[in-house]
Amino acid sequence: MNGNYSRYVMQNSFVHKLDPRFKIIFAVIYIIITFIAYDFITLAILLAPIIVLHIIATKNVTSLFKFMIMPLFIGFFIFWVNIYTMKYKIYEPDGSWTNEYAKLKDWYPFPISLGGDFHISWEAIARTLGLMLRVYILIIVTTLMVATTQPTLLSRALEDLFLPLKLLFIPTHVIVMIIYIALRFIPTLLEEAKRITKAQASRGVDYKNGKFKDKVKSFTTLIIPLFVSAFSKAEDLSNAMETRGYDPYAKRTKYRIIIPTWRDLILFILTIFVVVYVALIREQIWPWSNLDFQINASFNY
Numbered sequence: 534m535n536g537n538y539s540r541y542v543m544q545n546s547f548v549h550k551l552d553p554r555f556k557i558i559f560a561v562i563y564i565i566i567t568f569i570a571y572d573f574i575t576l577a578i579l580l581a582p583i584i585v586l587h588i589i590a591t592k593n594v595t596s597l598f599k600f601m602i603m604p605l606f607i608g609f610f611i612f613w614v615n616i617y618t619m620k621y622k623i624y625e626p627d628g629s630w631t632n633e634y635a636k637l638k639d640w641y642p643f644p645i646s647l648g649g650d651f652h653i654s655w656e657a658i659a660r661t662l663g664l665m666l667r668v669y670i671l672i673i674v675t676t677l678m679v680a681t682t683q684p685t686l687l688s689r690a691l692e693d694l695f696l697p698l699k700l701l702f703i704p705t706h707v708i709v710m711i712i713y714i715a716l717r718f719i720p721t722l723l724e725e726a727k728r729i730t731k732a733q734a735s736r737g738v739d740y741k742n743g744k745f746k747d748k749v750k751s752f753t754t755l756i757i758p759l760f761v762s763a764f765s766k767a768e769d770l771s772n773a774m775e776t777r778g779y780d781p782y783a784k785r786t787k788y789r790i791i792i793p794t795w796r797d798l799i800l801f802i803l804t805i806f807v808v809v810y811v812a813l814i815r816e817q818i819w820p821w822s823n824l825d826f827q828i829n830a831s832f833n834y
Contacts, residue, residue, distance in 0.1 A: 540720040542680045548590040549681045552797040553690035559804050560678045566811045567670045573659075575814050576666045579807070583673050590681045600672045608665035615657035679716070688713035689789055707781045714770070722763060729758050 548556075563579070570576050588594060682690075688709050695705035730740065733754050740751050 540679070541683050542591055544590060544592065544681070546590045546681070547796065548586055548677065550794075550796055551681075551800055552791055552793050553682045553686045554693055554791065555793065555797045555800050556678050556682060557687075557690055557694060559800055560674050562804055562808060563674050564671055566808055567667050567674075570667075570811055571814055573663065573666070575811060576663065576670070578810075580666065580670055580673075583670060583677065587673055587677050590677060596676075597673070600669060600676070603672060604665040604668040607668055608661050611664055612657060612661040615660055684713060684716050686789070686791070687716065689787070689791065693791070704782065706785060710781065718763070718766070721766065722759065725762050725766075726755065726759055729755055729762070 563583070567576070567579055570579060584597060587597065679687075691712060692705060692709040695703075695709065698705050733751075734740070738751050738754050740748065740755070743751070
Protein backbone atom coordinates (compact mmCIF):
# COMPACT_ATOMS: atom_id res chain seq x y z
CA MET A 534 0.00 0.00 0.00
CA ASN A 535 1.16 3.48 -0.75
CA GLY A 536 2.54 5.30 2.23
CA ASN A 537 1.01 8.56 1.10
CA TYR A 538 -2.25 8.86 3.04
CA SER A 539 -3.34 12.18 1.54
CA ARG A 540 -4.72 10.35 -1.50
CA TYR A 541 -7.35 7.76 -2.24
CA VAL A 542 -6.37 4.18 -1.35
CA MET A 543 -8.14 1.58 -3.47
CA GLN A 544 -9.65 -1.13 -1.26
CA ASN A 545 -12.94 -2.99 -0.99
CA SER A 546 -13.68 -2.35 2.66
CA PHE A 547 -16.90 -1.48 4.44
CA VAL A 548 -15.79 2.16 4.75
CA HIS A 549 -15.05 2.48 1.02
CA LYS A 550 -18.60 1.41 0.16
CA LEU A 551 -20.25 4.08 2.29
CA ASP A 552 -22.09 7.00 0.72
CA PRO A 553 -19.55 9.87 0.44
CA ARG A 554 -22.18 12.37 1.58
CA PHE A 555 -22.70 10.45 4.81
CA LYS A 556 -18.94 10.17 5.28
CA ILE A 557 -18.50 13.94 5.02
CA ILE A 558 -21.38 14.58 7.43
CA PHE A 559 -20.03 11.95 9.81
CA ALA A 560 -16.52 13.45 9.69
CA VAL A 561 -17.76 16.98 10.42
CA ILE A 562 -20.03 15.87 13.29
CA TYR A 563 -17.34 13.61 14.73
CA ILE A 564 -14.77 16.42 14.76
CA ILE A 565 -17.25 18.80 16.42
CA ILE A 566 -18.21 16.39 19.19
CA THR A 567 -14.53 15.54 19.69
CA PHE A 568 -13.84 19.14 20.65
CA ILE A 569 -17.01 19.24 22.77
CA ALA A 570 -16.13 16.05 24.67
CA TYR A 571 -15.53 16.73 28.34
CA ASP A 572 -13.31 13.99 29.76
CA PHE A 573 -10.70 11.43 28.81
CA ILE A 574 -13.16 8.54 29.02
CA THR A 575 -15.28 10.10 26.29
CA LEU A 576 -12.22 10.91 24.17
CA ALA A 577 -11.02 7.31 24.48
CA ILE A 578 -14.46 6.05 23.43
CA LEU A 579 -14.38 8.39 20.42
CA LEU A 580 -10.84 7.36 19.48
CA ALA A 581 -11.32 3.58 19.60
CA PRO A 582 -13.84 3.11 16.73
CA ILE A 583 -11.94 5.51 14.47
CA ILE A 584 -8.74 3.51 14.92
CA VAL A 585 -10.61 0.28 14.14
CA LEU A 586 -12.19 1.79 11.01
CA HIS A 587 -8.81 3.10 9.86
CA ILE A 588 -7.18 -0.31 10.23
CA ILE A 589 -10.07 -2.01 8.41
CA ALA A 590 -10.06 0.51 5.56
CA THR A 591 -6.31 0.93 4.99
CA LYS A 592 -4.95 -2.42 6.24
CA ASN A 593 -2.12 -0.46 7.86
CA VAL A 594 -1.19 0.17 11.50
CA THR A 595 2.13 2.01 11.23
CA SER A 596 0.41 5.10 9.84
CA LEU A 597 -1.38 5.53 13.17
CA PHE A 598 2.00 6.07 14.83
CA LYS A 599 3.05 8.55 12.14
CA PHE A 600 -0.09 10.57 12.81
CA MET A 601 1.15 11.16 16.39
CA ILE A 602 3.98 13.45 15.29
CA MET A 603 1.84 16.55 14.79
CA PRO A 604 -0.17 16.16 18.07
CA LEU A 605 3.08 15.69 20.01
CA PHE A 606 4.56 18.83 18.49
CA ILE A 607 1.43 20.87 19.22
CA GLY A 608 1.15 19.38 22.72
CA PHE A 609 4.72 20.35 23.62
CA PHE A 610 4.04 23.98 22.70
CA ILE A 611 0.60 24.14 24.36
CA PHE A 612 1.95 22.56 27.55
CA TRP A 613 4.27 25.48 28.23
CA VAL A 614 1.56 27.97 27.30
CA ASN A 615 -0.80 26.34 29.82
CA ILE A 616 1.77 26.52 32.59
CA TYR A 617 2.10 30.31 32.37
CA THR A 618 -1.48 31.25 31.46
CA MET A 619 -3.88 28.85 33.21
CA LYS A 620 -5.51 29.31 36.60
CA TYR A 621 -8.29 27.30 38.19
CA LYS A 622 -10.63 27.70 41.14
CA ILE A 623 -9.48 26.45 44.55
CA TYR A 624 -12.38 26.09 47.00
CA GLU A 625 -11.76 26.72 50.69
CA PRO A 626 -13.60 24.95 53.56
CA ASP A 627 -15.65 28.08 54.26
CA GLY A 628 -17.05 28.03 50.72
CA SER A 629 -14.88 30.81 49.31
CA TRP A 630 -12.58 30.27 46.37
CA THR A 631 -9.53 31.83 44.77
CA ASN A 632 -7.93 31.65 41.35
CA GLU A 633 -4.45 30.17 41.62
CA TYR A 634 -2.02 28.31 39.44
CA ALA A 635 -2.50 24.58 40.02
CA LYS A 636 0.31 22.49 41.46
CA LEU A 637 1.13 18.81 41.42
CA LYS A 638 0.68 18.61 45.20
CA ASP A 639 -2.34 16.28 44.90
CA TRP A 640 -0.32 13.39 43.52
CA TYR A 641 3.30 14.58 43.51
CA PRO A 642 4.97 15.43 46.85
CA PHE A 643 7.00 18.37 45.55
CA PRO A 644 5.47 20.91 43.15
CA ILE A 645 7.85 21.60 40.27
CA SER A 646 8.34 25.35 40.56
CA LEU A 647 9.25 27.44 37.54
CA GLY A 648 9.68 30.67 39.47
CA GLY A 649 7.12 32.88 41.16
CA ASP A 650 3.59 31.48 41.23
CA PHE A 651 4.13 29.24 38.22
CA HIS A 652 4.27 25.48 38.65
CA ILE A 653 3.85 22.44 36.45
CA SER A 654 0.30 21.45 37.35
CA TRP A 655 -1.84 18.39 36.82
CA GLU A 656 -4.44 20.64 35.21
CA ALA A 657 -1.93 21.81 32.59
CA ILE A 658 -0.87 18.23 31.86
CA ALA A 659 -4.49 17.02 31.60
CA ARG A 660 -5.56 19.76 29.22
CA THR A 661 -2.48 19.33 27.07
CA LEU A 662 -3.16 15.60 26.74
CA GLY A 663 -6.79 16.40 25.95
CA LEU A 664 -5.79 18.72 23.12
CA MET A 665 -3.33 16.15 21.77
CA LEU A 666 -6.05 13.49 21.68
CA ARG A 667 -8.43 15.87 19.92
CA VAL A 668 -5.88 16.75 17.24
CA TYR A 669 -5.02 13.05 16.82
CA ILE A 670 -8.69 12.16 16.28
CA LEU A 671 -9.03 15.07 13.85
CA ILE A 672 -6.11 13.80 11.75
CA ILE A 673 -7.39 10.21 11.68
CA VAL A 674 -10.95 11.21 10.74
CA THR A 675 -9.93 13.51 7.88
CA THR A 676 -7.34 11.04 6.58
CA LEU A 677 -9.87 8.22 6.72
CA MET A 678 -12.39 10.23 4.71
CA VAL A 679 -9.88 11.18 2.00
CA ALA A 680 -8.27 7.72 1.81
CA THR A 681 -11.60 5.92 1.36
CA THR A 682 -13.38 8.27 -1.05
CA GLN A 683 -12.55 8.81 -4.71
CA PRO A 684 -11.97 12.50 -5.54
CA THR A 685 -14.76 12.44 -8.13
CA LEU A 686 -17.24 11.03 -5.61
CA LEU A 687 -16.01 13.45 -2.97
CA SER A 688 -16.63 16.43 -5.24
CA ARG A 689 -20.05 15.07 -6.18
CA ALA A 690 -20.93 14.65 -2.50
CA LEU A 691 -19.82 18.20 -1.73
CA GLU A 692 -21.94 19.52 -4.58
CA ASP A 693 -25.00 17.71 -3.20
CA LEU A 694 -24.34 19.01 0.31
CA PHE A 695 -23.88 22.57 -0.98
CA LEU A 696 -27.20 22.39 -2.82
CA PRO A 697 -29.03 24.74 -0.38
CA LEU A 698 -26.49 27.46 -1.21
CA LYS A 699 -27.87 27.60 -4.75
CA LEU A 700 -30.95 29.28 -3.29
CA LEU A 701 -28.63 32.17 -2.43
CA PHE A 702 -27.35 32.21 -6.04
CA ILE A 703 -23.92 30.94 -4.99
CA PRO A 704 -22.16 28.98 -7.78
CA THR A 705 -21.60 25.83 -5.76
CA HIS A 706 -20.31 23.83 -8.74
CA VAL A 707 -17.47 26.34 -9.13
CA ILE A 708 -16.54 25.99 -5.46
CA VAL A 709 -16.67 22.21 -5.73
CA MET A 710 -14.43 22.25 -8.81
CA ILE A 711 -11.87 24.36 -6.92
CA ILE A 712 -11.91 21.88 -4.02
CA TYR A 713 -11.68 18.94 -6.43
CA ILE A 714 -8.64 20.37 -8.23
CA ALA A 715 -6.98 21.19 -4.89
CA LEU A 716 -7.46 17.61 -3.68
CA ARG A 717 -6.07 16.22 -6.93
CA PHE A 718 -3.04 18.52 -6.70
CA ILE A 719 -2.04 17.45 -3.17
CA PRO A 720 -0.51 14.06 -4.10
CA THR A 721 0.96 15.58 -7.28
CA LEU A 722 2.76 18.28 -5.31
CA LEU A 723 3.98 15.74 -2.75
CA GLU A 724 5.47 13.59 -5.50
CA GLU A 725 7.01 16.69 -7.06
CA ALA A 726 8.52 17.66 -3.69
CA LYS A 727 10.10 14.21 -3.37
CA ARG A 728 11.52 14.45 -6.88
CA ILE A 729 13.00 17.91 -6.24
CA THR A 730 14.43 16.77 -2.88
CA LYS A 731 16.24 13.85 -4.51
CA ALA A 732 17.49 16.07 -7.32
CA GLN A 733 18.85 18.69 -4.91
CA ALA A 734 20.38 16.01 -2.68
CA SER A 735 22.27 14.65 -5.68
CA ARG A 736 23.69 18.16 -6.11
CA GLY A 737 24.99 18.19 -2.54
CA VAL A 738 22.15 19.98 -0.72
CA ASP A 739 21.79 18.64 2.83
CA TYR A 740 18.32 19.04 4.40
CA LYS A 741 18.98 17.06 7.60
CA ASN A 742 22.36 18.11 8.98
CA GLY A 743 23.78 21.49 9.90
CA LYS A 744 22.55 24.47 11.89
CA PHE A 745 18.99 25.77 11.79
CA LYS A 746 20.04 28.71 9.62
CA ASP A 747 21.68 26.36 7.11
CA LYS A 748 18.57 24.16 7.01
CA VAL A 749 16.38 27.18 6.25
CA LYS A 750 18.66 28.12 3.36
CA SER A 751 18.57 24.55 2.11
CA PHE A 752 14.77 24.47 2.12
CA THR A 753 14.66 27.51 -0.17
CA THR A 754 16.14 25.25 -2.85
CA LEU A 755 13.06 23.05 -2.40
CA ILE A 756 10.31 25.64 -1.97
CA ILE A 757 11.15 27.87 -4.94
CA PRO A 758 11.27 25.05 -7.56
CA LEU A 759 8.11 23.57 -6.02
CA PHE A 760 6.22 26.85 -6.46
CA VAL A 761 7.48 27.18 -10.03
CA SER A 762 6.36 23.62 -10.80
CA ALA A 763 2.96 24.19 -9.15
CA PHE A 764 2.26 27.33 -11.18
CA SER A 765 3.41 25.58 -14.34
CA LYS A 766 1.10 22.60 -13.75
CA ALA A 767 -1.78 24.94 -12.90
CA GLU A 768 -1.27 26.82 -16.17
CA ASP A 769 -1.14 23.57 -18.16
CA LEU A 770 -4.37 22.40 -16.52
CA SER A 771 -6.06 25.73 -17.21
CA ASN A 772 -5.06 25.62 -20.88
CA ALA A 773 -6.23 22.01 -21.20
CA MET A 774 -9.64 22.80 -19.67
CA GLU A 775 -10.05 25.87 -21.87
CA THR A 776 -9.08 23.90 -24.99
CA ARG A 777 -11.74 21.29 -24.23
CA GLY A 778 -14.37 24.00 -23.90
CA TYR A 779 -14.91 23.90 -20.14
CA ASP A 780 -17.33 26.60 -18.98
CA PRO A 781 -17.56 26.85 -15.17
CA TYR A 782 -20.96 28.58 -15.31
CA ALA A 783 -22.62 26.27 -17.84
CA LYS A 784 -25.31 23.86 -16.71
CA ARG A 785 -23.81 20.42 -16.12
CA THR A 786 -25.37 17.00 -16.31
CA LYS A 787 -24.63 14.09 -13.97
CA TYR A 788 -24.16 10.45 -14.80
CA ARG A 789 -23.25 9.20 -11.32
CA ILE A 790 -26.26 8.41 -9.13
CA ILE A 791 -25.41 7.95 -5.46
CA ILE A 792 -28.03 5.93 -3.58
CA PRO A 793 -27.78 5.37 0.20
CA THR A 794 -27.68 1.74 1.37
CA TRP A 795 -28.10 -0.12 4.65
CA ARG A 796 -24.46 0.62 5.47
CA ASP A 797 -25.19 4.34 5.42
CA LEU A 798 -28.20 3.79 7.67
CA ILE A 799 -25.96 2.06 10.20
CA LEU A 800 -23.46 4.93 10.04
CA PHE A 801 -26.28 7.45 10.51
CA ILE A 802 -27.62 5.61 13.57
CA LEU A 803 -24.15 5.35 15.09
CA THR A 804 -23.59 9.07 14.51
CA ILE A 805 -26.84 9.94 16.30
CA PHE A 806 -25.90 7.61 19.16
CA VAL A 807 -22.48 9.23 19.58
CA VAL A 808 -23.96 12.74 19.52
CA VAL A 809 -26.55 11.83 22.18
CA TYR A 810 -23.91 10.11 24.30
CA VAL A 811 -21.54 13.10 24.26
CA ALA A 812 -24.44 15.48 24.99
CA LEU A 813 -25.49 13.43 28.03
CA ILE A 814 -21.93 13.23 29.32
CA ARG A 815 -21.34 16.93 28.69
CA GLU A 816 -24.42 17.89 30.71
CA GLN A 817 -23.42 15.32 33.39
CA ILE A 818 -26.77 13.57 33.16
CA TRP A 819 -25.01 10.24 33.62
CA PRO A 820 -23.39 10.26 37.08
CA TRP A 821 -20.47 7.99 36.16
CA SER A 822 -19.14 10.71 33.85
CA ASN A 823 -17.82 12.51 36.95
CA LEU A 824 -15.63 9.67 38.22
CA ASP A 825 -12.61 11.92 38.39
CA PHE A 826 -13.29 15.58 37.80
CA GLN A 827 -9.60 16.44 38.00
CA ILE A 828 -8.72 14.44 34.86
CA ASN A 829 -10.99 16.31 32.53
CA ALA A 830 -9.88 17.59 29.15
CA SER A 831 -12.18 20.60 28.95
CA PHE A 832 -11.09 23.89 27.42
CA ASN A 833 -13.28 25.84 29.87
CA TYR A 834 -10.56 27.67 31.73
